[in-house]
Amino acid sequence: xxxxxxxxxxxxxxxxxxxxxxxxxxxxxxxxxxxxxxxxxxxxxxxxxxxxxxxxxxxxxxxxxxxxxxxxxxxxxxxxxxxxxxxxxxxxxxxxxxxxxxxxxxxxxx
Amino acid sequence: xxxxxxxxxxxxxxxxxxxxxxxxxxxxxxxxxxxxxxxxxxxxxxxxxxxxxxxxxxxxxxxxxxxxxxxxxxxxxxxxxxxxxxxxxxxxxxxxxxxxxxxxxxxxxxxxxxx
Numbered sequence: 267x268x269x270x271x272x273x274x275x276x277x278x279x280x281x282x283x284x285x286x287x288x289x290x291x292x293x294x295x296x297x298x299x300x301x302x303x304x305x306x307x308x309x310x311x312x313x314x315x316x317x318x319x320x321x322x323x324x325x326x327x328x329x330x331x332x333x334x335x336x337x338x339x340x341x342x343x344x345x346x347x348x349x350x351x352x353x354x355x356x357x358x359x360x361x362x363x364x365x366x367x368x369x370x371x372x373x374x375x376x
Numbered sequence: 377x378x379x380x381x382x383x384x385x386x387x388x389x390x391x392x393x394x395x396x397x398x399x400x401x402x403x404x405x406x407x408x409x410x411x412x413x414x415x416x417x418x419x420x421x422x423x424x425x426x427x428x429x430x431x432x433x434x435x436x437x438x439x440x441x442x443x444x445x446x447x448x449x450x451x452x453x454x455x456x457x458x459x460x461x462x463x464x465x466x467x468x469x470x471x472x473x474x475x476x477x478x479x480x481x482x483x484x485x486x487x488x489x490x491x
Contacts, residue, residue, distance in 0.1 A: 300479075302411040302482075304420075307485070307487075308484055308485065309380070309382075309469050309482035309483050309484045310420070310469070310471075310482045311469075311482070311487045312479055312480075312481060312482075314478065346407060353419070357482070363410060363422055363425055364410065364422070364471070364480055365411075366419045366421075366422075367419060368419050370390060
């Protein structure tokens, strides 16, 4: 079962930073936080993952709170192509299954 | 990231027939593959986990005799929907995990319509 809760929808102005929150208060010590996004009628796309340190790549930044009970995905300069459903998932980093929650539908507004 | 290919991308079949969907890992050997189903406006639901050379493990509520999964090689897994009915119409997505298992990559999905 999904162990995360996310707001169902958010809007963001084009060019501004999009901050997507995720609550995972029952996360265990060996579970990572993963973020994926799904553009309509496509397979999910990997964005980023982390354990406890903040992470950054070419797509986004992941900020994990010190107690690891929540995290925020940051898209620094949102574009219209970032409109998608964003999923936050917690999982052990050993090949275990991914269980998807309901995600956040992000709409980037021109 | 890994390249995962699904075929067909769209298929229409008649009620009562069977349809096979292929999932291929194109650039690395996938020891584990996962199959998901997604109904419109809903999230992805994990159906089963398949490990190369062994039987698939099905999630609770998924009929293993209806959704046959074969993972015969490190680059190919197939999902066969047997005796399909209109309620089986859905978006089916596979994903693969490599030896390290850390990041999972998804295929583009296959739309199944049963008429």
